[in-house]
Structures are given as C-alpha cells and as structure tokens.
Amino acid sequence: MxxxxxxxxxxxxxxxxxxxxSFALIxxxxxxxxxxxxxxxxxxxxxxxxxxxLPSIEPARDGAVHVDIDAMPSPADRDALAxxxxxxxxxxxxxxxIPPLAAVAVRAREPGAPVRVEVASxxxxxxxxxxxxxxxxxxxxxARGASLSVGAPSGALAxxxxxxxxxxxxxxxxxxxxxxxxxxxxxxxKFAAAALEEQGWSVVERLFVAPTADVTQGAIGVIDxxxxxxxxxxDTTLGAVGPSIVRFVRDGGGLLLLADAANAPAVRAIAPxxxxxxxxxxxxxxxxxxxxxxxxxxxxxxxxxxxxxxxxRGTSLTSAARREGAGxxxxxxxxxxxxxxxxxxxxxxxxxxxWWSRMVGSVAATPLDMAAAAGDATSAEGAPLxxxxxxxxxxATVEPPASEPRRLPSWLLxxxxxxxxxxxxxxxxxxxx
Amino acid sequence: xxxxxxxxxxxxxxxxxxxPLVPANLIDSIARYTSISVAPTGVxxxxxxxxxxxxxxxxxxxxxxxxxxxxxxxxxxxxCDRGGxxxxxxxxxDIDGVFHKSAVEEITRAVGSLKELPNTHxxxxxxFKFDDGPPATTHELNGWGDNLVHKHLLAVMRGxxxxxxxxxxxxxxxxxxxxDNKRFLSVDNTKFGVNIVVYALTG
Numbered sequence: 191m192x193x194x195x196x197x198x199x200x201x202x203x204x205x206x207x208x209x210x211x212s213f214a215l216i217x218x219x220x221x222x223x224x225x226x227x228x229x230x231x232x233x234x235x236x237x238x239x240x241x242x243x244l245p246s247i248e249p250a251r252d253g254a255v256h257v258d259i260d261a262m263p264s265p266a267d268r269d270a271l272a273x274x275x276x277x278x279x280x281x282x283x284x285x286x287x288i289p290p291l292a293a294v295a296v297r298a299r300e301p302g303a304p305v306r307v308e309v310a311s312x313x314x315x316x317x318x319x320x321x322x323x324x325x326x327x328x329x330x331x332x333a334r335g336a337s338l339s340v341g342a343p344s345g346a347l348a349x350x351x352x353x354x355x356x357x358x359x360x361x362x363x364x365x366x367x368x369x370x371x372x373x374x375x376x377x378x379x380k381f382a383a384a385a386l387e388e389q390g391w392s393v394v395e396r397l398f399v400a401p402t403a404d405v406t407q408g409a410i411g412v413i414d415x416x417x418x419x420x421x422x423x424x425d426t427t428l429g430a431v432g433p434s435i436v437r438f439v440r441d442g443g444g445l446l447l448l449a450d451a452a453n454a455p456a457v458r459a460i461a462p463x464x465x466x467x468x469x470x471x472x473x474x475x476x477x478x479x480x481x482x483x484x485x486x487x488x489x490x491x492x493x494x495x496x497x498x499x500x501x502x503r504g505t506s507l508t509s510a511a512r513r514e515g516a517g518x519x520x521x522x523x524x525x526x527x528x529x530x531x532x533x534x535x536x537x538x539x540x541x542x543x544x545w546w547s548r549m550v551g552s553v554a555a556t557p558l559d560m561a562a563a564a565g566d567a568t569s570a571e572g573a574p575l576x577x578x579x580x581x582x583x584x585x586a587t588v589e590p591p592a593s594e595p596r597r598l599p600s601w602l603l604x605x606x607x608x609x610x611x612x613x614x615x616x617x618x619x620x621x622x623x
Numbered sequence: 624x625x626x627x628x629x630x631x632x633x634x635x636x637x638x639x640x641x642x643p644l645v646p647a648n649l650i651d652s653i654a655r656y657t658s659i660s661v662a663p664t665g666v667x668x669x670x671x672x673x674x675x676x677x678x679x680x681x682x683x684x685x686x687x688x689x690x691x692x693x694x695x696x697x698x699x700x701x702x703c704d705r706g707g708x709x710x711x712x713x714x715x716x717d718i719d720g721v722f723h724k725s726a727v728e729e730i731t732r733a734v735g736s737l738k739e740l741p742n743t744h745x746x747x748x749x750x751f752k753f754d755d756g757p758p759a760t761t762h763e764l765n766g767w768g769d770n771l772v773h774k775h776l777l778a779v780m781r782g783x784x785x786x787x788x789x790x791x792x793x794x795x796x797x798x799x800x801x802x803d804n805k806r807f808l809s810v811d812n813t814k815f816g817v818n819i820v821v822y823a824l825t826g
Contacts, residue, residue, distance in 0.1 A: 374660070375657075375659055375824045375825050376625070376627065376659070376824055377625065377627075377679055379824075379825070380679075380823075380824055380825060380826070381679075381706055384784075395825065397824075398658065399658065399659060399750060399821055399824075399825070400656060400657045400658050400659075400750075401658060403657070403750065405749065405750075405821065405825040407825070526625055528679070528706075529677070531705055531706060532676040532677070532705050532706065532707065533677065538705075539704075539705055539706075
C-alpha cells in the first residue's frame with residue numbers, strides 16, 4: 191500500500207513532466223510562427239525532383255509551396271501538385287523559359303494511313319520516337335504551326351522544345367470495313383473501285399449492267415455498319431441497295447454521293463443538296479495544282495441549312511457534307527474522275543487514288559479500338575504548358591505569401607492548455623502554491 | 624456520266640482497219656443486251672496518241688506484221704499501267720502467221736509476256752456464261768488458218784486485272800458482218816464481245 195509521501199513524489203514528477211511538455215509546445219509554436227525550415231514560410235521545390243520531395247509536403251503544415259520548373263513535371267507530379275493546392279496549400283510555380291508547345295498526332299481513317307503530327311509552338315520543336323529523333327520543325331514562323339508526317343513511329347512519340355516535352359499519343363489505325371460501291375457499269379465505277387482497292391480498301395461492287403443483270407464483286411450480305419464502313423454511289427442507279435442506305439447512315443455509316451447521285455429518290459432525304467445541271471469545265475488538262483478543276487461537275491443546288499460547305503467552282507458549290515443521325519454524308523458533284531487517272535500527268539494515278547481514299551475516309555464509319563485508344567489517352571499530353579497552367583494557374587513570381595497568416599496546428603493550443611491546467615491542478619491537489 | 628465509246632486502235636504498220644464491221648456489230652450487241660450507255664458509233668485512235676487514254680478499252684486487229692514505234696510502245700505501256708485494257712485479235716487465226724508472231728513480240732516488249740487465261744476467269748461470266756472458256760469460231764471449226772481450236776485466250780495481267788487480252792480465234796472475222804444479219808443466226812456469236820466490254824467496265 192502506497193503512502194501519502196509516495197503520492198506526492200509521483201505528483202511532483204508528473205508536474206515536472208507537464209511543465210517540460212508545456213515548454214516544448216511553446217517552443218514548437220514559436221518555431222512554427224517564425225517559419226524555421228521554410229524560406230519565408232514557403233516550401234521551395236524543383237520540378238526535376240518533385241517525385242522525391244512531393245511526399246514530404248503536408249498540406250496541414252506547409253502553407254505554401256513554390257515549384258521552380260527546371261523540367262516539365264510529369265503528368266503524375268503535376269496532378270499531385272494540383273491535389274496539394276486543392277487541399278488548401280498555396281501552390282505557385284515559375285520558370286525561366288518554358289516555351290508554349292502543343293503537339294497532337296492524327297491518323298486519317300484510311301488503310302495504312304501514316305501518322306501526322308500537328309505542332310504549334312513559338313520555337314523549334316523536335317520530334318522523336320522510341321528509337322531516335324525523327325524530325326524538327328520551326329513552327330515559330332507560321333502562326334498556324336506545322337504539320338509533319340512521321341509514317342509509322344516506333345515506340346513512344348514525343349515533341350520537345352527546350353524544357354517542354356510533350357508525349358504524343360499515337361492514334362490506333364482505324365478499323366475499316368469494306369466499302370460498298372453502287373452505280374451503273376461504267377468507267378467511273380470501275381476506276382473508283384480500282385483506286386480504292388489499290389489504296390488498300392476492300393471494295394464490294396454492285397454495278398448495274400442490264401435491267402435483269404447486276405455485276406456483283408464480293409458478297410454484299412447485310413448492309414450495316416458491322417459489314418461496311420461506307421457506301422459510295424457514283425450515279426443515281428442504286429437499285430436494291432437504295433432502301434438500306436438511309437438506315438445505314440443514321441446508324442453511323444458513311445455515304446459518298448458523286449456526280450448526280452444525290453438526286454436518287456432513295457437518298458434525297460439525307461443528301462446535302464440537289465444535284466443541278468451538269469456543267470463542263472473550261473479546262474481540258476488535269477494540272478497538278480487543280481486536277482478536279484478539269485472535271486465536269488453537277489453543282490449543288492437547294493442546299494440544306496445544316497451542311498458544311500467544302501469546295502466551290504466560281505460561284506457554284508461543288509461539295510458539301512452534313513451529319514445524318516450518327517453517320518456522315520458527303521456530296522461531291524464531280525463527274526468522270528476516271529479521266530484524271532487516265533489522262534492526267536505522271537502523278538495522276540497516285541493522286542486519283544489518294545483523292546478517292548480521302549473522300550471515302552472522310553465519311554467512313556470506324557469503330558474505335560478501345561484498348562488502343564485507352565493506351566494512347568494516358569500518355570497523350572498535347573500541350574504540357576497549357577496543362578500546367580490549367581492545373582496550377584499561371585506562372586507567378588517568387589514572393590513570400592505576406593498576407594497569408596502563419597497558422598499553428600489546431601491541436602497545439604488545446605494540448606498546451608491541458609498540460610498547464612493539469613500541472614496547476616496537481617499542485618493545488620497536493621497543497622503547493 | 625459519259626457513254627461507252629468503242630475504240631479501234633490504229634497503228635503505224637500493218638492493216639489495223641481489216642475488220643471495219645466489228646465495232647458496229649459489238650455496239651449493236653451492247654445496246655441490245657445491256658443498259659450500258661453506249662455511243663452509236665465508235666472511234667479510231669492512233670496507238671501513239673494521247674487520245675487513246677480517253678478510251679480505257681481498245682480493240683486492235685490485223686493480218687499483217689505489226690511493228691510498234693517506240694512512241695506506240697511507251698503509250699501502250701502507260702495505257703495499261705493506268706488501267707486501260709487492250710483487246711487484240713489475230714485476224715489470220717494462225718499461230719504461225721505473221722500477225723501473231725509480230726504482235727505477240729510487240730506486246731511482250733511493251734507490256735509483258737502473254738499467259739494463258741484460265742477458262743474459269745471472271746471474263747467468261749461477266750455477263751453471259753461461257754462455261755468452256757472462249758467460244759469457238761466457225762473459222763476454227765472449219766479448219767481455216769492453223770487448223771486449231773484454241774482452248775484458251777492469252778492475257779497480260781496487271782495484278783488481277785487483264786491489261787491485254789489476246790485472241791488467236793479470229794473473232795474479227797466471226798463478228799465482221801452487219802448487225803442486221805444477226806437475225807439469221809440461231810445463236811448470236813457476238814455475245815462474247817459483250818462479255819469483254821462488261822468485264823472491261825466492271826473488272
């Protein structure tokens with residue numbers, strides 16, 4: 191059984207402990223208020239070492255964080271800084287010179303289409319893939335930037351400009367189904383199919399030769415977006431395919447209407463315009479600069495209000511496009527495009543192929559390869575400086591946040607009060623002053 | 624949409640105009656059996672002319688030796704590369720004849736070597752069905768020329784497309800009559816000509 195003397199001794203020891211704890215808490219509070227360990231109350235970090243230093247940031251402790259950008263932070267580090275800012279810590283950043291850079295890769299919806307990189311910057315931009323440097327471009331001179339074909343890049347594609355480096359997501363090649371080509375048997379249909387096939391498209395033809403005879407190349411089967419990417423009509427003869435076209439387009443399929451095909455009753459409801467009277471071109475040669483200028487054309491008339499006007503010849507509209515449901519309709523009034531291939535210059539065959547492929551690709555339905563798309567989305571940066579500004583706001587000059595009150599941890603004062611009261615109560619209990 | 628225009632090729636050597644009734648007869652058959660928009664008269668175009676490229680199907684025949692000029696060879700090669708199709712018929716029906724020997728040699732120099740066209744080729748079902756391949760001509764069956772019934776036509780291919788179709792069967796004699804006289808035939812012997820045109824327009 192303890193004696194009263196033992197209890198007094200324990201109380202004295204406890205009081206000494208409480209006094210020591212109180213002094214320690216007061217010293218900690220003074221240390222925090224004076225801002226020891228931080229320059230002017232601000233934690234300064236370098237972006238190149240964010241991965242190592244970010245875990246030590248405590249929003250409750252560190253009132254402000256300033257990042258010196260010596261290398262463009264990774265998306266993960268940038269998002270972590272944004273999270274710190276959202277948790278109540280003031281986050282600012284500055285950089286000596288990070289040029290604005292935006293780069294995005296695009297791939298046409300055509301078979302074997304190369305990857306093109308569209309770049310906008312104020313300085314030189316270099317492109318590289320996983321193997322080596324690919325190219326560089328001075329985008330500063332052109333306000334609209336530059337466009338580079340990089341073929342089929344190997345590994346990660348990136349654009350770099352000074353300290354700015356932007357990983358570029360590579361779009362997956364489009365998944366394309368066959369094209370269904372319909373019309374009367376003739377040179378236009380023949381050479382349209384040839385051009386598309388030579389460009390890598392799979393073409394199924396339904397050509398009308400006689401009232402009781404069609405020439406069919408390939409199996410037509412069901413006409414839907416699971417079997418065809420686009421339907422190409424080279425004239426008004428749509429035959430048995432006609433009734434399926436409107437539903438096909440509304441479900442997401444593409445429709446290309448050449449020459450006067452828009453006047454076919456089966457597509458009149460979804461065509462961008464009515465095809466007017468055929469006009470011959472004044473040109474007799476397919477020059478390189480304007481080969482389509484030599485083609486006869488059915489000008490677009492009675493144009494619907496929701497079309498996008500694409501090309502004109504003089505005052506006549508020659509091509510236009512519109513959306514119909516989930517699909518697209520492109521009407522191009524050009525006729526006898528086959529003459530371009532047969533009668534054009536040395537590059538005419540390739541140019542004719544590319545023209546046809548581009549026209550079909552612009553309307554073709556392409557189901558997304560979801561796995562590839564997801565992979566690209568995580569790596570694509572596009573415009574790293576813009577994203578940094580979006581996450582943290584514009585760059586700031588380095589100043590201590592003077593107006594910001596220096597805050598003590600919320601637990602500190604209550605704990606100090608408890609220690610002091612306990613020490614005072616103990617002394618009162620044992621009758622000391 | 625432009626009409627189909629039947630084109631006969633004129634070359635510098637030989638008798639390119641040895642079958643003047645064939646174009647009109649084939650034009651009649653195309654109009655008779657199909658809905659292909661066809662011009663009522665054909666054209667004659669020099670092989671060395673750029674005009675040739677306006678007519679992606681062209682017909683060439685003759686009896687005499689054929690010697691193409693360098694310009695004609697170059698034009699023919701370009702024509703076939705761009706997608707044109709040349710139909711050549713030996714008007715002699717004689718593989719030992721001068722037309723056959725010289726024409727095959729020239730075609731080989733200009734475009735490539737001729738190979739036998741399988742009798743299952745799409746040409747034989749492009750419009751009418753010819754299950755046994757190219758139809759025989761009365762000249763073959765009567766023992767004229769080389770006294771052979773040629774089982775196959777020959778062709779130079781560009782990919783899976785016929786660039787030059789070569790016949791030793793003398794269709795130029797078989798089809799060389801006035802279209803009105805078809806009424807005297809139990810079976811129209813120009814039907815295979817329709818197949819050649821339809822194949823060229825769709826193949």
